[in-house]
Amino acid sequence: MHMSSPNGKIAEIHQQEAEVKTLEAPAGYRIFNRIVDWITNDRMQLINVTERINEIVRKSGIRDGIVHLQSLHTTTAVFINEWQDALLHDVRAFLDDLVSREEYYRHNDPAYSDCERKNADSHLRGMVMGQSLCLQVRNSAVLLGTWQSIILAEFDGPRSRSMSIQVSGV
């Protein structure tokens, strides 16, 4: 394994350092686990889970580290975007378009599959968007930019959905 050596140019990009902090773990490395459930109402539904995740991070008592989120279902996803009604409408339309529900899929064909939910599109949307997300914990909160929200996406609701949240660090 070798480090890649860039052969392109990053001309005209000014870099500026902003913040340095090193933490020698005083209280020691710890792990905090919790599973949270959501009941969804629509086939495709976007849920802003940012505040819920922050509550759990605060409860964990961990000040600096990593929070790992994983939805435990293949027909869901977890990702980041701005939480704005107009944009959320565009997100749903985009995902509808990216993976058509009407297409022929073997997963929906009784000749090939015993799945009765006809949810091949849900599987493909969940696969492309991803079911897990790792974020930084800083000062007992999830580190996010001003416009970044954590979104849990339901692609085959209504159902009950579980997310496993692990906070680790010091």
Add this chain to the structure above:
Amino acid sequence: MHMSSPNGKIAEIHQQEAEVKTLEAPAGYRIFNRIVDWITNDRMQLINVTERINEIVRKSGIRDGIVHLQSLHTTTAVFINEWQDALLHDVRAFLDDLVSREEYYRHNDPAYSDCERKNADSHLRGMVMGQSLCLQVRNSAVLLGTWQSIILAEFDGPRSRSMSIQVSGV
């Protein structure tokens, strides 16, 4: 940096807490590294690596923490989906369609590129699906939902492919 404050509504979503666990690291934080190779047989091939990853997690002796998987090749990907033959057929068809192989690409054009594999489509598939995956370790196993399998995708085989697996925690 400020926390995002959601301006939309999450009405009608019932939340329910399921499990709490905090671990004070008794044996101390540890890291376990291993590289595993796979020989692939087709240009596009999906490989279920779940059991192999679990073997390594068990061998690591780490009970709770994180397992990080990274395929060391740009024309591969690692992601989660249900492992069902009919659905895997749909996944291959979807990825074939999402990134057409027949399109004109500069990367495949000798006038612009010295790559003789004509694998621009493989690069774009690997980029969209992602080459690394971070998952939780709980009770000496990878935490996965009932239908979630870890899939290594070959997009430019047949070749030998290496994945670096790192287990960290307590």
Add this chain to the structure above:
Amino acid sequence: MHMSSPNGKIAEIHQQEAEVKTLEAPAGYRIFNRIVDWITNDRMQLINVTERINEIVRKSGIRDGIVHLQSLHTTTAVFINEWQDALLHDVRAFLDDLVSREEYYRHNDPAYSDCERKNADSHLRGMVMGQSLCLQVRNSAVLLGTWQSIILAEFDGPRSRSMSIQVSGV
């Protein structure tokens, strides 16, 4: 939660183990945080940040662990690909095509949105490609395959962009 039991076959795949290493943390678990800014020049721009990230990993003094990268902006992304001019041209063309800028979006429509940047396409590109990336640190460097580079993608430039980099481990 149960482990998935694969119902498909992985016939003909030869597996071979390559490297074993377990680290008992001698100096203890540590966390090193830094925020780095980039000034971008184009609406869509790809920046190779591999060397910059490696510099920070070296500075952290952490030999083995995890480096977590997060761009703090919804209209950017962080991902891995080969850094080759011809391929980067294909990447830009693919993303342009995957999310059309000309499409109608509510986020760009003053009747629904107060966003004046008309950047719905940028949001959707950032969402699909992802704004965070977790990689392994080995021997005081980011573990990457020969052809893997870390790419920060600007989708709504020119602007100043911040990435938060967290190195944790021993």
